[in-house]
Amino acid sequence: MAESLRDIRRKTQAVEKTKQITRAMNMVAASKLKNAQVRMENFKPYAEKVLEVLNSLASRVMSTTNPLLAVRESQRIRLLLITSDRGLCGGFNTNVIKMAEGFIREKKKEGKEVSVIAVGKKGRDYFKKKENILSYHIDVLGSFDMSLAVALGEEVIPAFISEEYDELHVAYNEFRNVASQKPKMMKLLPLSPEDFSDEKGESFGGYIYEPSEEELLAQIIPMYLKVQTFNALLQTSAGEHGARMVAMENATSNCEEMIESLTLKFNKARQAAITAELMDIVGGTEALAKSS
Amino acid sequence: MADELLLEIVTPEKMAFSDKVEEVTIPGVEGAFGVLIGHAPLLSAVQCGELDHTKNNKKTYYAIGDGYAEVTGEKVTVLVESCERSDMIDTEKMRRETEELESELAKLSKDDKDYEKVSASLNKAKVRLKVAEKA
Numbered sequence: 001m002a003e004s005l006r007d008i009r010r011k012t013q014a015v016e017k018t019k020q021i022t023r024a025m026n027m028v029a030a031s032k033l034k035n036a037q038v039r040m041e042n043f044k045p046y047a048e049k050v051l052e053v054l055n056s057l058a059s060r061v062m063s064t065t066n067p068l069l070a071v072r073e074s075q076r077i078r079l080l081l082i083t084s085d086r087g088l089c090g091g092f093n094t095n096v097i098k099m100a101e102g103f104i105r106e107k108k109k110e111g112k113e114v115s116v117i118a119v120g121k122k123g124r125d126y127f128k129k130k131e132n133i134l135s136y137h138i139d140v141l142g143s144f145d146m147s148l149a150v151a152l153g154e155e156v157i158p159a160f161i162s163e164e165y166d167e168l169h170v171a172y173n174e175f176r177n178v179a180s181q182k183p184k185m186m187k188l189l190p191l192s193p194e195d196f197s198d199e200k201g202e203s204f205g206g207y208i209y210e211p212s213e214e215e216l217l218a219q220i221i222p223m224y225l226k227v228q229t230f231n232a233l234l235q236t237s238a239g240e241h242g243a244r245m246v247a248m249e250n251a252t253s254n255c256e257e258m259i260e261s262l263t264l265k266f267n268k269a270r271q272a273a274i275t276a277e278l279m280d281i282v283g284g285t286e287a288l289a290k291s292s
Numbered sequence: 293m294a295d296e297l298l299l300e301i302v303t304p305e306k307m308a309f310s311d312k313v314e315e316v317t318i319p320g321v322e323g324a325f326g327v328l329i330g331h332a333p334l335l336s337a338v339q340c341g342e343l344d345h346t347k348n349n350k351k352t353y354y355a356i357g358d359g360y361a362e363v364t365g366e367k368v369t370v371l372v373e374s375c376e377r378s379d380m381i382d383t384e385k386m387r388r389e390t391e392e393l394e395s396e397l398a399k400l401s402k403d404d405k406d407y408e409k410v411s412a413s414l415n416k417a418k419v420r421l422k423v424a425e426k427a
Contacts, residue, residue, distance in 0.1 A: 042306045049302055049371050053335065053360060146304040146373055210322055210336035219337055220360065230304060 005269055012262045019255035025088065026248035033178065033241035040175070040234050050220070050227050057217045067161045068221050071190050076113045076165040078134070078156065079104065080188070082172040082232055083123035084240040085139055090250075092173060092243035093122040096183040100171040103185060104131060115165070117155070119233070141237050149230035157222050160189050172232040173239040179246050181239035186232070188225060295329040298367045299345055301354070301375050308375040309354070313345040316368050318361050327363055334363040338372060340416050342423050353378040355423040357416070381424035390417045 081100050083093045100123070104114045118124035118136040127133055135155065140148055156168055168189035173181040209216055296312040316327045319341030338361045343354045359372030393414040400407045 039305070043304050045307060046302045046304050046371060049362075049369060050360075053362065053371070057335075149304075150373070206333055208332055208334040208336075210320055210334065216335065216337055216360075223359075227304075 003265075003269070005266065005273065008262060008266045008269060012259055012266065015255050015258050015262065019252055019259070022248045022251040022255060026245055026252060029241045029245040029248060033238060033245055036234065036238035036241055040238055043230065043234060047227050047231060050224055054217075054220050054224050057213060057220060060213060066218055066221060068157070068189060068225070069191050071192075072163070072166045074112065074167040076115070077107055077167045077169065078115055078117060078159075078165045080117045080152070080156070080168065080170040080229070080232075081119065081123040081127070082170065082236045083118070083120035084236065085121040085141055087122065088247060089240055089244035090247035092181060092240060092247075093120075093126075095181075096171055096173050097123060097126050099183040099185060100127075103169070103171065117152075119152070120236075141233070141240070144233060144237075146226070146230055149226045149233060152229050153222060153226040156189070157225065166190075170229070170232050172236045173243075175235040175239040175242065178242045181243055186228070188228060191221065191224075296347075297327070297329045297331075297365075299370070300368070301343075301356070301370045301372065303357075303372055303375050311347070313347045315346040317342075317344050318368075318370065319343060319356070320361070327368055330365055331363050333365070334361075336361050336363075338370065341419055343370065343375075353423050353426045355381065355416075355420040376420065376423070378423045378427040381420050381427070383421070383424040383427070386417060386421040386424050390414065390421050393417055 079100060081096070083096055087093070100116075104116075107114050115132040115134045116123075116127050117134050118127065118138075120141055121138045124133060124136040124138060137148070137152070159165060160168060167187065170186050170188050172184060172186075174184040175181055296314055297316070299309060299311060299313045299316050300307065301309040314328075317324055318327065318336070319339055321337045321339045324341070325336075338356065338359045340357050341355075343356050344351050346352075354375055354377055356370070356375045357373035359370065361371070362369045393410060397407070397410045397414055400410060
């Protein structure tokens with residue numbers, strides 16, 4: 001017998017416990033996901049409105065004088081990498097990190113400088129030794145609000161204006177549905193006017209502007225950036241919980257499978273033990289009968 | 293009943309308010325302004341301050357953060373970073389917070405890099421305290 005009965009039973013119990021944990025994590029992730037989805041829904045009207053106002057303003061006063069629209073020769077690139085703080089969520093972080101790594105490699109090949117701003121522990125830990133990490137924000141995704149996006153915005157906007165770097169990209173996980181997230185790369189700075197000018201803007205004609213249109217535009221562009229950042233944060237957070245939920249569901253069903261096969265093994269071993277014992281007894285009595 | 297206009301206050305967290313009201317006073321960057329139905333279309337930046345609206349001769353006060361307000365003839369949309377109704381703010385807590393920030397600000401010199409940040413938060417706390425006291 002390869003394993004004793006007790007060994008198998010112990011193993012089964014261990015797997016049973018693991019299953020309990022993964023199932024609990026699955027449920028926790030499911031409820032967090034629900035919250036995250038509600039927040040995403042609640043944020044939508046705000047984001048849409050900001051974009052609408054920006055659209056209308058931009059189509060009226062397309063000043064290229066705004067420093068955040070300044071296209072410079074992109075030599076120094078900054079990458080805002082958003083990952084989760086914790087693991088156990090399948091390929092969620094790996095995918096976005098891989099994409100970011102590919103992006104960095106490509107840009108470096110072109111002879112450009114890349115530095116990273118990391119949100120989330122996983123991304124920071126991965127690039128800690130490999131790349132130049134300017135700053136990081138960890139343990140923030142558990143509970144965050146707009147102020148995190150505002151803080152990030154205030155970190156990157158002045159640096160862009162003072163020409164510390166020329167281009168800002170963000171790498172995050174796009175939330176498609178509960179079971180699927182897609183790593184996504186987006187250029188944030190400089191903003192290209194095509195991003196937000198469409199023909200819809202005409203409806204705002206004849207407005208009174210307070211202060212002037214240019215000043216309003218100058219104020220709303222940073223706001224748009226923060227909205228984009230917040231959106232990326234929200235999607236990553238929802239995606240993280242979705243990915244974890246799926247991963248834990250798989251883990252739970254794997255545990256079940258394992259328990260099943262272990263139980264089978266246990267039963268077989270027990271039966272073998274009983275048979276062996278029986279054979280002993282039968283053999284014993286036969287021997288006794290013969291000798292008498 | 294007077295003619296009513298639709299007021300919507302939108303924050304990143306939620307739709308904070310959406311209902312018909314008679315009059316709105318908004319803290320614009322160039323001074324507070326009142327809006328009645330039929331106001332000329334207007335787009336204004338809004339600064340952290342006190343917003344109130346009147347319905348059935350009753351005023352309700354809100355402390356709001358920075359943002360924008362868009363006015364059309366029958367609708368006002370206010371987009372702000374935060375919005376709290378006066379009775380949702382804890383007056384005692386705000387008073388303490390205001391005092392703490394004041395003493396913190398007193399320690400900093402004007403060239404300190406945190407000076408602007410602290411004075412901005414103090415300003416916000418003051419607005420909230422003022423609004424809270426109206427509850």
